[in-house]
Amino acid sequence: MNVDSIRDGIVIDHIAAGCGMKLYRLLGLENLEAPVAMITNVVSGKLGRKDIIKVDAAIDVDLDTIGYVDPGATVNIIRNGKLMEKKQIGMPEKLVNVLFCKNPRCITSCEQEIEHVFRLADSNRKEYRCVWCETKAAEL
């Protein structure tokens, strides 16, 4: 795979160094049948070091998951070999089925149909809480 010649795909850029693998796992990219390139510790003026993920397929990625792992990441959508869209992510207000509540008494532990929803409780501390029982999300 020539990572510079993606025709239809996405490039997740400006990921804080060391967060690339975590994002790769959370996005379920290991289950993808398309070529995925992970480039770690790239020298970047803004961040010092950064990780980059390139996916050679026109897939939809969950921007909330990306924003949770690194709100400073950018997503470049590439179509027909051209940069079609560049998205700044930011910290999501709400996460659905990204984090899972660890409270055994939480309704999400008993009822499997209920979505795991976390809301941003404190953006400075990057703290998310379960909307059902208020339990703080554990660091991933």
Ligand SMILES: [Zn+2]
């Ligand atoms: Zn809960």
